[in-house]
Amino acid sequence: MELFLQQVFNGIMFGSTYAIVALGLTLVMGILHIPNFAHGHLYMLGGYITYLFVATLGLGYWPSLLIAIVVLGFVGIIMEAVVYRPLNEQPHINAFIAAIGALLVLESAVEVIWGPQGMRVPNPYPHTFEFLGIIMSVQRLLVIFGAILLIVLLHLFLKKTLTGTTIEAVAQNREGAMLNGINVNRVSSLTFFISSGTAAVAASFIAPIFVISPAMGAIIGMKAFIIVLLGGMGSIPGAIIGGYFLGLIESLGGGYVSAAYKDVIAFGALIVIFSIKPTGLFGKKEG
Template identity: 50%
Template sequence: MDIFLQQVLNGLTLGGIYSLVALGLTLVYGILHVPNFAHGAFYMVGAFVALKLMTGWEVNYWIAMIGAAGVVAVIGALSERLVFRPLRNHSGLHPMIAAIGLLLFLEAGAQALWGADFLRMPTPFSGIIEVAGITAPVQRLMIIAGAFTLMAALQIFLTRTVAGSTIVAMAQNRDGASLVGIDANRVAMLTFGISGALAAVAATLYAPINLVYPAMGHLVITKAFVIIILGGMGSVPGAIVGGLIIGFAESFGAYYISTDYKDIISFVLLVVILSLRPQGLFTNGAR
């Protein structure tokens, strides 16, 4: 039972991070209707900005997280304005190629600015709590608390605020939203900014128990795509549930099967679930 609960803790940690990244990706998909392959680069830039604020400017961990979220939110908004908006009326292939180009540009820029070395982010939460035989690093508990608090805040924002309602309206019907006076350009920039901020927070939460390097977003964004396909393209609840499913599957699979197969478990699970339910677990908002 102790081992089982330990894996539950690990699953919640992974699931929280995956869900945050997938939420940003699914919000952008709802507006753009094209997968944003550069989202993994937003995640990577967020980790580097937070790391450099902490180690170079000796900024507090939480302030560094807020700073990273702000920087990547601006990058996301500028990406929408300069890269994706001019291609809005083109076929889906053009924005996809542009997203890949943006990914390569951000990764090359990060390598030029900060180098290609693997770096470790310091954390003020280095303690360990033991409860009923379960070893719980404080950083993992902070990841779980921070991720789920942010998910709840995002859900409240989307359902209880005017700005959030405009994002939902745009995702459901762009033409209808424009007819009732919603500014599509403003909403698109806001959505990309929120998406970038979510990726930066997820990276800052997870980096102290992982490594920071220019290609760190590759595996995370690949799993985020698995999650949004699994949960239903464009579905916010699907992104959260899908992230938790993948997180638990990886945690339990790594322990009970092998750590060598940890990263392919999510893809096997995707094939199995989509063979039974091709539209994904949730269809609201799916396209």
């Protein structure tokens, strides 16, 4: 029972990370129809920026997190403008290939600067305690509740602010929005800023708990991609539910079945689900 609860707790924590990362990706894929396969690498870079400011420059955890958001936001903007915008009119697959190029750039840039080995961000809240037989730490709780707060804030932004509704307008009808005088390029930049910024938050939250490495972007990027495709491109509830769901099954599967094959679950589920329903669980047609 205790093992079960512990795995559920860990699952929710991983799920929080997956949910935020998938949320950022679903915005880009649903609104801009860009298969940003390098999203996981933006997350990875976010972890390293936090590391740079916390560990190397000795800044506090929270200021570093804010800086990481802004830095990643701008990396996202640059990526959209340089990599994806020129490919707007090209076949989808070209953007996908460009994304692979972009992720190779990000991964090797981090390797050039910090080396291929793992790094540890000092934990600001290392205090651990036991609750219902589950070992928790303040930082782990921060991951969980920080994610919830972020999701709520993002929801309010998209539904209640003028800028947010503009983004939704572009999502629904790109040409129509353009005719109504909405600057689509600016919306693209903004969407990328939010998407990359949230990835940085997810990375900064979880970086003090685990080792960060240049290779971590690839796997989480693929998982986020899978969550988005299964949950429906552009579907925010799909990304959130999918994220938590994946976190939980991975954690339980890893605890009870096999730790080595933990990652197989997500990828296997994807293949099985797509072979039954080729457009995903909440299948919309591909844009």
